[in-house]
Amino acid sequence: xxxxxxxVPDSIIKDMTYGFCPGCDHGVAIRLVAECLDELGxxxxxxxxxxxxxxxxxxxxxxxxxxxxxxxRALAEATGIKRARPDKFVFTYQGDGxxxxxxxxxxxxxxxxxxNITAICIxxxxxxxxxxxxxxxxxxxxxxxxxxxxxxxxxxGYPIRIAEHIALCxxxxxxxxxxxxxxxxxxxxxxxxKKAFEYQLxxxxxxxxxxxxxxxTNWHMTPQKAHDRVRDDMMKVFVPGxxxxxxxxx
Ligand SMILES: Cc1ncc(C[n+]2csc(CCOP(=O)(O)OP(=O)(O)O)c2C)c(N)n1
Ligand code: SF4
Numbered sequence: 001x002x003x004x005x006x007x008v009p010d011s012i013i014k015d016m017t018y019g020f021c022p023g024c025d026h027g028v029a030i031r032l033v034a035e036c037l038d039e040l041g042x043x044x045x046x047x048x049x050x051x052x053x054x055x056x057x058x059x060x061x062x063x064x065x066x067x068x069x070x071x072x073r074a075l076a077e078a079t080g081i082k083r084a085r086p087d088k089f090v091f092t093y094q095g096d097g098x099x100x101x102x103x104x105x106x107x108x109x110x111x112x113x114x115x116n117i118t119a120i121c122i123x124x125x126x127x128x129x130x131x132x133x134x135x136x137x138x139x140x141x142x143x144x145x146x147x148x149x150x151x152x153x154x155x156x157g158y159p160i161r162i163a164e165h166i167a168l169c170x171x172x173x174x175x176x177x178x179x180x181x182x183x184x185x186x187x188x189x190x191x192x193x194k195k196a197f198e199y200q201l202x203x204x205x206x207x208x209x210x211x212x213x214x215x216x217t218n219w220h221m222t223p224q225k226a227h228d229r230v231r232d233d234m235m236k237v238f239v240p241g242x243x244x245x246x247x248x249x250x
Contacts, residue, residue, distance in 0.1 A: 009031065009034035009035050009037070009038045010034075010038050010043060010063075011033075011034040011035075011037040011038050011042075011043045011062060011063055011064060012030075012031070012034045012061055012062065012063060013060070013061055013062070013063045016060050016061055019057060019060060020054065020057065021215075021216060021217040022216065022223055023214055023216040023222065023223020023224075023226055023227075024054070024213075024214060024215065024216065024217070025122070025124075025180040025211070025213035025214045026054055026055065026057065026122060026213065027061075028180050028186060029093075029120070029122055029180065029189075029211050029213060030058055030061050030062060030093075032186070032189055032190045032193055033058075033062065033091075033093065033120065033193060034061075034062060035190060036190065036193045036194045036197050037062075037064065037197075039194065040194070040197055040198070040201070042089045042197065043063065043064055045087070045088055045089050046064040046065065046088070046089045046090070046091065047064070047065045047066070047067065047081055047085070047088050047089070047090050048062065048064055048065070048066045048067075048090075048091055048092065048093060049066070049067050049068075049069050049074040049075075049077045049078040049081065049090070049091075050066065050068060050069070050074055050092060050093045050094065051068065051069040051070060051071050051072060051073055051074040051077075051092075051094055051098050051103070052069075052070065052071035052072075052098060052129070053071075053094070053095035053097060053098050053127070053128060053129045053130075054095065054122075054128045054129045055093050055094055055095045055098065055122055056068065056129075058093045067081065071098060071102050072098050072099075072101070072102035072103025072104075072106060073103060073106055074092040074093075074094050074098065074099075074103065074106070074119075075092055075094075075099075075103065075106045075107050075110035075115070075117070075119060076106045076110070078090050078091070078092050078110070078115070078117045078119075079110055079113070079115050079117065082115060082116060082117050086116070089197070089200065089201070090118070090200075091117060091118040091119065091120065091197070091200070092117070092118070092119045092120065093120050093122075094107075094119065094120070094121050094122070095121070095122050095124070095127075095128065095129075096121055096122065096123040096124065096125070096135055096136060096137045096162065096210075097126075097127045097135040097136065099119065099121040099162065100121070100135075100136040100137065100160050100162050100165075101135060101136040104136070104160075107119065107121075107166070108165070108166075108169060110206060111166050111169035111171055111172045111206045111208065112169045112170065112171050113171050113206075114170070114171025114172070114173075114205040114206055115171070115205070115206050116200055116203055116204070116205055116206070117200060117206065117207075118196045118197055118199075118200045118206075118207045118208070118209075119206070119207075119208045119209075120193065120196075120208075120209050120211065121162060121208070121209070121210045121211065122211050122213045123137050123162065123177075123210050123211065123212050123213060123234075123238065124137075124213045124214060124215040124218075125137045125138050125139055125142060125159075125215070125234065126138060126142075126144055126215050126218050126219070128215045128217070128218055131145055131218065132144055132145050132215070132217075132218030132219075133145050133146040134146045134147040134151060136159065136160045136162075137159045137160060137162070137238070138151050138156070138159055139151065139159060139233060139234065140152070140153065140158070140159070144218075159237065161237075161238060162177075162210045163175050163176060163177035163208065163210040163238075163241075163243045164243050166206075166208045166210075166243075166244075167243035167244035169206070171205050171206050172205065172206045172207075172208060172244050173199045173204035173205035173206060173207050173244070173245075173246045173247075174195060174196050174204070174206075174207040174208065174242075174244060174246065175207075175208045175209075175210075175242070175243045175244040176192040176195075176196070176208070176209050176210070176240075176241065176242045176243065176245075177209075177210040177211075177212065177238060177239070177240045177241060177243070178192045178193075178209060178210070178211055178212070178240055179211070179212040179230055179231070179234075179235055179240050180211060180212065180213055180214070180227075181212070181227045181230040181231045181235070182227075182231070185240070188240075189209075189211060192209045192242075193209050195207075196208065196209050199246075199247075204246055204247070205246070210238070212230050212234050212235060212238055212240070213230070214226035214227060214229075214230060
């Protein structure tokens with residue numbers, strides 16, 4: 001008898017048309033989230049808070065209860081949901097602009113408070129939905145619509161290393177950075193998401209995964225070149241790894 005090795009996860013809505021740009025890693029990231037929800041049996045008990053940006057489209061694909069927050073406020077909203085319903089599994093899915101620019105206060109303080117929730121942040125080094133402006137993670141030298149000659153330190157300052165920043169917050173139980181540039185790294189990304197989810201289930205505190213991701217449209221690259229850029233440029237500055245794990249000495 002044939003064994004089924006690949007299927008659409010139960011936590012994915014089946015009849016939606018794919019709406020992300022070709023080569024965008026949001027689709028891969030959402031699939032990984034769905035697989036983890038399936039494997040941990042969380043679909044019926046999960047509530048997600050997403051906010052503004054291409055990440056908001058999570059609602060269109062994930063078959064779980066969802067609430068939309070204003071730009072940057074997903075973790076404030078998730079905090080309220082979890083405190084009101086500690087029996088629920090609560091997570092956010094946010095862009096880097098959302099998480100680490102307009103929402104940096106909410107994100108940092110949720111981690112400092114050790115809220116028992118999970119945050120996933122898609123780092124594509126730009127504001128994707130609004131047309132490719134400079135964001136908090138834009139690399140030095142990177143040309144965007146608002147840094148037409150490239151990001152320089154004098155005018156724009158340095159990009160933020162989010163996973164390291166969140167790891168410094170005392171309430172953080174787990175902080176990791178992963179990449180979706182290759183099959184091997186996609187597998188590692190799934191392990192990190194699953195671990196972050198498990199830490200919430202164990203009640204260990206704030207768990208966080210930063211996912212290095214493509215935005216081929218605003219980078220003006222083919223999907224393949226965009227993944228090369230993740231590997232050749234982004235991963236050198238935003239080095240994948242586990243930056244905090246309360247269950248392991250790192
Ligand atoms: C308070 C507020 N300010 C600005 C905006 C405009 N806005 C919508 S999406 C977005 C950028 C989102 O970028 P990011 O969070 O990096 O997510 P991506 O689209 O790249 O996935 C901005 C600035 C808004 N909707 N609300
Ligand atoms: S604009 Fe960028 S982040 Fe948004 S769907 Fe397109 S490729 Fe993805």
